[in-house]
Amino acid sequence: MRILHTADWHLGKTLKGVDRTPEIAAALKEVLRIVRSERVELLVAAGDLFDRPRVPAEAEAVFLEFLMELKRLGVPLLGVAGNHDPRGRLAAWQGVFEVFGADLAAELRFFEEGGVREWGSLRAVLLPFLSERRLVKAAEVMEKDAGEHQQAYAERMRKVLKNLAQGFAPNTANLLVAHLTLEGANLKLGGGEFTFYVGNSYAVSPDALPPTAGYVALGHIHHQQRVSDAPVAYYSGSLVQLDFGEGEDAPRGAVLLELEPGKPARVLAEVQERWGKPLRTFRFALEELDRRIEELERFPGYAKLVLKGKPDPVLRERLLAENDHLLEVLFEFEGRAQGEAEAPEVLGVEEAYRRYHEATYGEPPEEALLSAFRRAMEEAEDAAASA
Ligand SMILES: [Mn+2]
Structure with a gap:
């Protein structure tokens, strides 16, 4: 069976107010072109088809259009x-997926609960993202230290994978689709993923991958990479470069493979494409801005500019207004005012953080960053209160 493995589409993604959905839609058209030209029989999407819990209508339309085209081609x-x-949305759509010949697991189903799907000689095991919060009970978080906690996560993921692999037989074509962090994978994710889930903290050991799988299709890390030989396991990478922190030249795209009963997959092509616009961070000293701005102006993708020097909000506004494709201007300012900073006990932690950010980057923290900060503080306070 000929399979095309994709992941991390992130439909609905916006970057500093720019909607990336049209670029992702164009990439999905290219995916369909490969499905046709390579006579692909099954398309895999290893998680993060959408970028956020509230899906914009445009993103939904692109997704449904894609499903319809796949159905016309007879490709599940x-x-x-x-x-x-x-x-919740994906769970609600289960009946619709069935009509379209699609199967998207919103929640984990163990082997006993029908967690293994059969299609002819194919046995597919679907493992949606399981956060450490879902997998390790809150009570244990309080009792164990961070190291034990991570250990518990790794052990539980090992058990989940072992349970699901019961569905594989020696004479079937065995496919595992999962959205997770594999230990040792290149974690240069950039801002597209919450660092909460990365770092080496909550990762699955490669030796927890079932050896009976013919192919493991992974999602979550946006750079394409082969992460295991036995079983053959890949991150396909995202379709487009989603964030400035992700390498502009990093491989991404899809993996084309042949999976036959009782055999390890034969990888036919590591499809590495430059779908969507490139994103690049330019770093200039303030003094060299006039001389170097042309580099930025000529750049055909989306740009972020980091200026080393004293924050200048007027300059920032002017640069943003003059360059449509410039999405963000930050200042790296080392000579920040000393002595004025008041202790968090006086200001309150959040205000102290806000001032720190402003002094360091020349602007207040964004709302998303602030709310992440608040969440982290609340968790720390809860933990302290129950300790
Ligand atoms: Mn992702």
């Missing part, structure tokens, strides 16, 4: 929910 879609996906 098999996938799992990633950490970004609207789980």
Whole structure:
């Protein structure tokens, strides 16, 4: 069976107010072109089809259009929910997926609960994203230290994978689709993923991958990479470069493979494409701005500019107004005012953080960053209160 493995579409993604959905839609058209030209029989989407819990109508329309085109081609879609996906929405659409010949697992189903899907000689095991919060009980978080906690996560993921692999037989074509962090994978994710889930903290050991799988289709890390030989396991990478922190030249795209009963997959092509616009961070000293701005102006993608020097909000506004494709201007300012900073006990922690950010970057923290900060503080306070 000829399979095309994709992941991390992130439909509905916006970057500093720019809607990336049209670029992702164009990339999905290219995916369909490959499905046709390579006579692909099954399309895999290993999570993060959508970028956020509230899906914009435009993103939904692109997704449904894609499903309809796949149905016309007679190609089923098999996938799992990633950490970004609207789980409830995907769960609600199960009946619709069936009509379209698609199967997208919104929640984990163990082997005993029908967690293994069969399509002819194919046995597919679908493992949606499981956060450490879902997998390790809150009570244990209080009792164990961070190291034990991570250990518990790794052990539980090992058990989940072992349970699901019961569905594989020696004479079937065995496919595992999962959205997770594999230990040792290149974690240069950039801002597209919440660092909460990365770092080496909550990762699955490669030796927890079932050896009976013919192919493991992974999502979550946006750079394409082969992460295991036995079983053959890949991150396909995202369709487009989603964030400035993700390498402009990093491989991404899809993996084309042949999966036959009782054999390890034969990878036919590591499809590495430059779909969507490139994103690049330019770093200039303030003094060299006039001389170097042309580099930025000529750049055909989306740009972020980091200026080393004293924050200048007027300059920032002018640069943003003059360059449509410039999405963000930050100042790196080392000579920040000393002595004025008041202790968090006086200001309150959030205000102290806000001032720190302003002094360091020349602007207040964004709302998303502030709310992440608040969440982290609340968790720390809860933990302290129950300690
Ligand atoms: Mn992702």
